[in-house]
Structure formats: structure tokens, C-alpha cells
Amino acid sequence: xxxxxxxxxxxxxxxxxxxxxxxxxxxxxxxxxxxxxxxxxxxxxxxxxxxxxxxxxxxxxxxxxxxxxxxxxxxxxxxxxxxxxxxxxxxxxxxxxxxxxxxxxxxxxxxxxxxxxxxxxxxxxxxxxxxxxxxxxxxxxxxxxxxxxxxxxxxxxxxxxxxxxxxxxxxxxxxxxxxxxxxxxxxxxxxxxxxxxxxxxxxxxxxxxxxxxxxxxxxxxxxxxxxxxxxxxxxxxxxxxxxxxxxxxxxxxxxxxxxxxxxxxxxxxxxxxxxxxxxxxxxxxxxxxxxxxxxxxxxxxxxxxxxxxxxxxxxxxxxxxxxxxxxxxxxxxxxxxxxxxxxxxxxxxxxxxxxxxxxxxxxxxxxxxxxxxxxxxxxxxxxxxxxxxxxxxxxxxxxxxxxxxxxxxxxxxxxxxxxxxxxxxxxxxxxxxxxxxxxxxxxxxxxxxxxxxxxxxxxxxxxxxxxxxxxxxxxxxxxxxxxxxxxxxxxxxxxxxxxxxxxxxxxxxxxxxxxx
Numbered sequence: 359x360x361x362x363x364x365x366x367x368x369x370x371x372x373x374x375x376x377x378x379x380x381x382x383x384x385x386x387x388x389x390x391x392x393x394x395x396x397x398x399x400x401x402x403x404x405x406x407x408x409x410x411x412x413x414x415x416x417x418x419x420x421x422x423x424x425x426x427x428x429x430x431x432x433x434x435x436x437x438x439x440x441x442x443x444x445x446x447x448x449x450x451x452x453x454x455x456x457x458x459x460x461x462x463x464x465x466x467x468x469x470x471x472x473x474x475x476x477x478x479x480x481x482x483x484x485x486x487x488x489x490x491x492x493x494x495x496x497x498x499x500x501x502x503x504x505x506x507x508x509x510x511x512x513x514x515x516x517x518x519x520x521x522x523x524x525x526x527x528x529x530x531x532x533x534x535x536x537x538x539x540x541x542x543x544x545x546x547x548x549x550x551x552x553x554x555x556x557x558x559x560x561x562x563x564x565x566x567x568x569x570x571x572x573x574x575x576x577x578x579x580x581x582x583x584x585x586x587x588x589x590x591x592x593x594x595x596x597x598x599x600x601x602x603x604x605x606x607x608x609x610x611x612x613x614x615x616x617x618x619x620x621x622x623x624x625x626x627x628x629x630x631x632x633x634x635x636x637x638x639x640x641x642x643x644x645x646x647x648x649x650x651x652x653x654x655x656x657x658x659x660x661x662x663x664x665x666x667x668x669x670x671x672x673x674x675x676x677x678x679x680x681x682x683x684x685x686x687x688x689x690x691x692x693x694x695x696x697x698x699x700x701x702x703x704x705x706x707x708x709x710x711x712x713x714x715x716x717x718x719x720x721x722x723x724x725x726x727x728x729x730x731x732x733x734x735x736x737x738x739x740x741x742x743x744x745x746x747x748x749x750x751x752x753x754x755x756x757x758x759x760x761x762x763x764x765x766x767x768x769x770x771x772x773x774x775x776x777x778x779x780x781x782x783x784x785x786x787x788x789x790x791x792x793x794x795x796x797x798x799x800x801x802x803x804x805x806x807x808x809x810x811x812x813x814x815x816x817x818x819x820x821x822x823x824x825x826x827x828x829x830x831x832x833x834x835x836x837x838x839x840x841x842x843x844x845x846x847x848x849x850x851x852x853x854x855x856x857x858x859x860x861x862x863x864x865x866x867x868x869x870x871x872x873x874x
Contacts, residue, residue: 505529507585510597513537513558522602527579537583542572561587561595568605580609630694641684648677686820689750690803693827700744700831705858708741708748708781709734712773715752719760727765730756735774739857741781747828754821755785755848762846763789779854780834786847792840801826801838825850832856 505521513536518529532540538551550569557564563586572578585600651674654662662670692698716732723730741748752771759769767788776782792800803823825848826836833853840846 504601504603506599506601507532508588508597508599509536509585511595513598516597537569537571540571542570542578544578545570558598563587568609578606579604580606626694630691641681641688644677644681644684648674648681651677683820686824690820690824690827693824693831698831700747702742702744704742705740706743706745706748708738708773708783711745711749712752712771712783715749715756716771718753719756723760723769726760726763728760728763729768730760731768731770733770733772735772737775738773739775739779739781741852741856742858743832743852743856747831751825751828751850752783752785754825755850758821759785759787759789759846759848763787767845775857776851779857781852781857783850784847786845788845791842791844791846792838793842797838797840822848 506517506519507515508517510516514534515532515536518532520529522529522532538555541551554564554567563584565584567583568580569583570578570580581602582605583600583602585598588596588599590596651670653659654670655667655674689698712732712734716730720730756769756771763769769788770784770786772784772786774782800822803820822836822838829836829850829852833855835851837849837851838846839849
């Protein structure tokens with residue numbers, strides 16, 4: 359019995375050592391965990407929560423082990439007492455009572471050991487997930503084109519990720535400074551910075567704030583920044599956390615594009631101004647040529663021989679054609695530089711304008727073997743327009759239709775009212791037609807469908823562009839529906855604001871050319 363008592367004492371010592379040994383790593387982890395969490399909290403706040411769960415599981419397991427150890431020590435003491443009773447000649451019943459207590463303690467200890475193993479496995483799984491997530495986020499941060507940052511309540515940088523080094527920047531030079539302190543001296547848009555400060559002071563998230571920055575002799579960069587505010591559990595503002603990316607090349611490309619556009623617009627305006635000035639200078643002497651040609655034909659300077667009269671007639675015809683071209687160039691140039699003003703009249707009758715325009719082209723159409731018809735709907739309203747410019751539009755459209763329609767074809771000038779209450783003019787022909795690409799070319803100034811020496815039709819390519827510009831000056835629109843070999847329909851639509859007669863009239867039907 360003395361030997362049993364000694365062995366019980368040795369067993370108690372061994373159990374204390376076995377129980378204390380597993381608890382030591384848990385205690386060490388509990389002491390070291392806070393510093394580990396503090397270092398990683400700024401970047402891995404979510405993963406820090408996972409780590410806290412793991413620490414909690416380890417501490418809970420350690421507490422369970424300590425409770426089981428206490429129970430075991432009490433049971434071992436009972437075993438020691440039972441052994442002492444037997445050694446002193448005590449009754450077997452007392453010994454059996456001590457042994458039963460030991461059996462119960464061993465069973466409870468086994469249950470506690472199983473629970474501890476399960477919690478240990480859960481803790482190991484959480485730690486593995488933490489390591490995997492850390493590695494994943496680290497890989498994303500290293501290979502990404504963005505870098506990450508954090509500021510305090512005073513909007514000064516407290517953290518910048520090392521990814522910024524790939525753009526030639528030192529993260530340490532950012533710490534303790536505000537974003538505006540890092541801006542380049544060339545970034546002088548005060549209103550932009552004032553609005554950004556107001557957003558920060560309101561603790562609002564922001565996205566794609568673009569600024570130019572430069573620190574010391576480091577390269578200048580254009581940066582796009584996005585961030586969101588951070589608050590603690592009590593709602594106290596802690597600062598901002600966000601990402602930034604370098605967009606220097608894209609910003610420079612956009613700047614070059616804007617400069618090129620401004621240069622092109624300036625060149626186009628200079629060209630239009632040149633054409634306007636040159637056309638004006640050409641028109642003055644040309645009027646003299648036309649005037650003297652008419653005087654010669656009228657016999658003001660005496661009678662002309664038949665050959666002389668024919669030659670002077672060619673001079674007059676060519677001069678009038680050249681004057682028409684110069685007038686078109688001058689008008690187009692004036693429209694493009696915004697110097698063409700409309701002389702608007704109230705209550706202009708579109709029937710009279712359509713009839714007068716057709717009358718001027720009728721002789722030419724009949725000479726080409728064409729049928730020229732005018733269709734005026736009774737519902738067409740009177741208009742507030744520049745009578746001369748509207749007539750010029752219709753003449754240009756009719757001239758093109760007659761020019762590009764073969765003998766035996768027809769040209770129709772129609773006018774009416776559309777469903778919205780505005781006025782509509784249409785010029786329809788059965789000519790050669792155009793493809794969509796040719797329509798785009800024809801609407802450009804000096805655009806020619808036929809090029810080179812094989813051209814069958816004369817013209818400068820100004821008729822359609824000028825007609826469209828003059829229509830747009832009336833807040834209207836010009837559209838073309840055409841198909842190769844089937845003819846062309848050009849529609850000029852003037853808005854209801856240009857109509858002065860308000861009545862319940864039938865809408866003007868669309869042309870029956872099918873889909874276009």
C-alpha cells in the first residue's frame with residue numbers, strides 16, 4: 359500500500375506536468391497574438407477577426423484543460439486517501455469509493471480531451487485559412503497596378519503599400535503629409551482641391567479624384583484616387599482607406615487629343631475665314647464681267663456680229679456659273695464661322711416658294727428629257743423662315759436631282775405638314791441613287807461621288823452640304839434615303855415652331871421607298 363501511495367504521488371506529479379505542458383503554448387500565443395493583430399490590422403482587418411476567433415478557441419481549450427486537470431488532481435487525492443486507508447487496514451468499501459471517484463475523473467478527463475482535440479482542429483483550420491488569405495491578398499497587392507493607402511483623422515497619410523515603388527515612388531515620403539502637400543506645383547486648380555477638401559470634411563466616400571503629384575526630384579505623375587471613410591464601433595471618424603492608380607500616359611494622351619482637336623478647329627475656322635474673304639474678293643470683279651457681258655448682248659455698245667454674240671453669251675453663262683459657285687462657297691464659309699444671319703419673315707407661303715423653285719429648273723429638266731412635277735398638300739402651314747435661304751435649299755436639291763437623273767426619268771418636289779405640326783419638303787427622283795457610304799461623302803463640303811477625269815456630271819460638291827447647313831440654321835433637319843439604281847429622296851423638315859398656321863390637318867405621308 360505504501361508503494362501504491364508513492365505511485366499515486368508520482369502519477370499526480372506526472373499529470374500536472376502533462377496538463378501544464380499543453381497550456382504553455384496557448385498562454386504564449388495569447389500573449390503574442392495582440393502584437394501580431396496590431397501589426398496586420400491596417401491591411402487585414404477582416405482576417406484579424408479570424409485570428410481573434412482562433413485565439414479565443416485556443417484560450418477556451420486551455421481553460422477546459424485546466425478545469426479537467428483540477429478535477430483529476432482532486433480524484434488523485436481521493437485515490438491517495440483510499441490507498442492510505444487500505445495501507446492502514448481500512449475497509450474495502452472505503453477503497454472502492456476512492457477507486458470509483460478515480461473512474462469518474464478519468465471519464466470526464468477523456469471527454470475534456472476529446473473536446474480539446476476538436477477545438478484544436480478548429481483552431482488549426484482557422485489559422486490555415488488566415489495564412490491562405492494573407493498569401494492571397496499579398497499576391498493581389500504585389501501583382502496589381504494599384505497601391506493602397508490609409509490616412510488619419512487629419513487626412514495625413516499613415517500607411518502606403520510598397521506597390522508604389524514600381525512607379526518610382528518611395529512610400530516613406532508620403533507618411534505624415536496630406537494629399538495636397540504632395541501635389542505638383544503645376545496642379546493649380548483651386549476649385550478642384552476646395553471641393554475635394556469639402557468631401558473629406560464631410561467624411562464622404564470619393565472615387566476617381568485625379569491630380570498631378572511630385573515629391574522632390576521624383577518623377578511627376580498623374581494619379582487617380584478613390585477612398586472611403588473609416589469609423590470605429592462608436593461611430594468616431596478614424597480617417598480614410600483606399601486605393602490609387604497611376605494614369606500619367608492616359609492623361610497625357612487625352613491632353614494631346616484635346617490640343618489636336620483645338621488645333622483642328624482653329625485651322626477649320628481659319629480656312630472658312632480665308633474662303634469667305636477670297637470669295638468676296640472674287641465676286642466683286644466677277645460682277646463687273648457679268649454686267650459688261652449683259653450690256654454687250656443688249657447692244658449698249660453697239661451691235662454685235664453673230665459670232666461675237668455667241669462668244670459673249672458663253673462669257674455671260676460661265677460668269678454666272680462661277681458667281682453661283684463663289685456664292686455657295688461664301689455662304690458655306692459664313693455658316694461655318696457663324697456669320698450668316700437669317701432674314702426671317704412671318705407667314706411665308708411654302709407653296710409660292712416651291713412653285714418658284716420648280717419654275718427656275720423646269721426648262722433645264724425638260725431639256726434633259728425629264729418630267730418635273732410639284733405636289734403641294736393643302737395642309738402645309740405658313741412659315742417663319744428666311745424666304746431667300748429656303749428657296750436656295752430647294753434649288754440646290756432640285757438641281758442635284760435633275761443633274762443625276764437620266765432622260766426619261768422624273769423629279770418631284772412635294773410639300774406638306776408632318777405629324778408634329780411642322781413643315782416638310784421632299785425632292786424625289788428616279789436617278790442613279792447612292793449607297794450609304796456615298797451619302798456620307800455627298801454631305802461633306804466639296805464631296806464628289808464621281809472623281810477623276812471620267813466624271814459625267816459637273817459640280818463643286820457644295821449643294822447638299824450648304825442645304826443641310828441652311829436647314830439647320832432654321833432648327834430643321836435634312837435626311838437622305840437612297841438606293842443605287844432606284845433613286846433618291848431628300849427630306850427637309852422644319853420644326854413646329856416655324857409654323858404659324860395651327861389647324862387640324864392631315865399629316866404629310868412619308869415617301870414610299872421602303873426601309874432605308
